[in-house]
Amino acid sequence: xxxxxxxxxxxxxxxxxxxxxxIGAILTVLTLIELWLSYSGLPHGPLIAALLVFSAIKFAxxxxxxxxxxxxxxxxxxxxxxxxxxxxxxxxxxxxxxxDNHDSRTVEAYATPGAVAAHEAAxxxxxxxxxxxGGQSGGGEAAGGATTEGGDGGDPAAGMVQGIPVxxxxxxxxxxCHGQNREGLVGPALTPERLTQPDEFYHDTILNGRPGTxxxxxxxxxxxxxxxxxxxxxxxxxxxx
Amino acid sequence: MAAAHExxxxxxxxxxxxxxxMWVFLASECLFFGTLISxxxxxxxxSLVGPLPEEILDxxxxxxxxxxxxxxxxxxxxxxxxxxxxxxxxxxxxxxATILLGLTFLGFQVYEFRTFGSEGLNLTTNQFGAxxxxxxxxxxxxxxxxxxxxxxxxIGSMRRNGLGRDRDLWVDTAGLYWHFVDIVWxxxxxxxxxxxx
Numbered sequence: 001x002x003x004x005x006x007x008x009x010x011x012x013x014x015x016x017x018x019x020x021x022x023i024g025a026i027l028t029v030l031t032l033i034e035l036w037l038s039y040s041g042l043p044h045g046p047l048i049a050a051l052l053v054f055s056a057i058k059f060a061x062x063x064x065x066x067x068x069x070x071x072x073x074x075x076x077x078x079x080x081x082x083x084x085x086x087x088x089x090x091x092x093x094x095x096x097x098x099x100d101n102h103d104s105r106t107v108e109a110y111a112t113p114g115a116v117a118a119h120e121a122a123x124x125x126x127x128x129x130x131x132x133x134g135g136q137s138g139g140g141e142a143a144g145g146a147t148t149e150g151g152d153g154g155d156p157a158a159g160m161v162q163g164i165p166v167x168x169x170x171x172x173x174x175x176x177c178h179g180q181n182r183e184g185l186v187g188p189a190l191t192p193e194r195l196t197q198p199d200e201f202y203h204d205t206i207l208n209g210r211p212g213t214x215x216x217x218x219x220x221x222x223x224x225x226x227x228x229x230x231x232x233x234x235x236x237x238x239x240x241x
Numbered sequence: 242m243a244a245a246h247e248x249x250x251x252x253x254x255x256x257x258x259x260x261x262x263m264w265v266f267l268a269s270e271c272l273f274f275g276t277l278i279s280x281x282x283x284x285x286x287x288s289l290v291g292p293l294p295e296e297i298l299d300x301x302x303x304x305x306x307x308x309x310x311x312x313x314x315x316x317x318x319x320x321x322x323x324x325x326x327x328x329x330x331x332x333x334x335x336x337x338a339t340i341l342l343g344l345t346f347l348g349f350q351v352y353e354f355r356t357f358g359s360e361g362l363n364l365t366t367n368q369f370g371a372x373x374x375x376x377x378x379x380x381x382x383x384x385x386x387x388x389x390x391x392x393x394x395x396i397g398s399m400r401r402n403g404l405g406r407d408r409d410l411w412v413d414t415a416g417l418y419w420h421f422v423d424i425v426w427x428x429x430x431x432x433x434x435x436x437x438x
Contacts, residue, residue: 020315020322024312027311031304031308031311035304051436055427055428055430062314062420062424062427066420066423079261079264079268080267080271084271090272090279091275094280094283095279095282095283184290186365188367194290
């Protein structure tokens with residue numbers, strides 16, 4: 001199948017104006033079908049598959065007919081397919097490597113098993129001191145076990161981290177990423193309204209960091225211990241910025 | 242004229258190098274946008290704070306701008322047709338139409354970005370925002386470059402000897418670029434706007 005490419009370097013595609021307009025109309029209809037599908041309430045699996053098929057068809061129509069690859073030299077097709085296949089493999093590889101990130105926003109994904117168990121035990125014991133640090137802490141913290149030094153039992157604003165007042169420690173170490181008023185910057189805002197997960201979740205986030213994000217492990221970088229982390233959590237969850 | 246036509250275009254591949262260059266470039270662009278789309282898919286679910294995609298994306302409005310871009314592709318292909326068949330009026334008119342439709346698409350995008358901004362989503366709000374603006378922003382940049390590209394052709398075609406002997410090659414190659422930007426949007430529209438979150 002020798003293409004006589006050299007003879008007529010600029011052989012024109014045989015498509016007529018009327019056919020081009022028809023193709024445009026077909027593409028529009030395909031887009032409308034896609035739109036309809038996305039509102040149709042199909043279950044996610046089939047919906048995604050159908051949408052992918054439709055957009056692949058539109059893609060192919062534009063490349064084959066508007067970009068007239070179908071009538072052009074094979075070399076162009078090969079060139080383009082090469083890029084497309086590489087891009088497709090890249091997409092699959094990246095999604096394969098990172099897709100488990102998607103359901104990682106849960107307590108279980110970040111907190112250690114021990115912390116989760118402690119949290120559940122505390123919840124069952126009923127009295128767990130989520131509400132306002134001070135008064136109730138007697139009942140709940142027995143199970144949570146993290147609050148140590150009696151000193152911070154009372155005022156979450158008066159906690160100490162490595163001998164520095166907690167607010168000062170925050171400004172010196174965390175504010176670059178979480179904002180001076182804890183409004184969020186590189187990292188999310190750290191305000192009482194936003195921090196709705198159990199204490200252990202944030203406690204472990206601070207000590208272990210979040211692998212794959214900018215949030216470092218403060219046990220590793222600064223040698224924070226349980227009590228330090230706990231002072232920070234109480235501060236973040238109970239003191240308005 | 243016919244003789245002149247024969248002496249040019251002798252390349253070892255048998256195709257015009259300029260057109261081959263465009264195809265090679267487009268192949269590399271596949272990788273460029275493939276990476277950005279992967280990044281978006283991986284990041285969008287990782288946002289800790291809102292606004293989230295399902296809260297903020299305006300599907301009806303974007304369907305309209307998608308239609309505008311599709312029609313610009315139709316206009317472009319007709320401009321190429323005009324160039325290839327010596328219908329210069331059709332070519333110029335359709336080039337102008339493509340440019341105007343491209344600008345309309347950009348207008349929609351500016352409006353969308355501004356709305357998102359006022360609703361509290363920007364490049365640094367969350368991972369959805371970061372990957373969304375990088376992906377659609379780079380696509381918009383491509384549309385913008387395309388508008389300049391076509392405008393320069395349109396201006397060239399108004400000169401006394403128009404676009405010269407290689408007229409259909411120039412317009413055809415620009416068309417390849419324009420259609421490519423359109424197919425990238427076909428994928429973006431499906432993946433970002435229509436797929437369930």
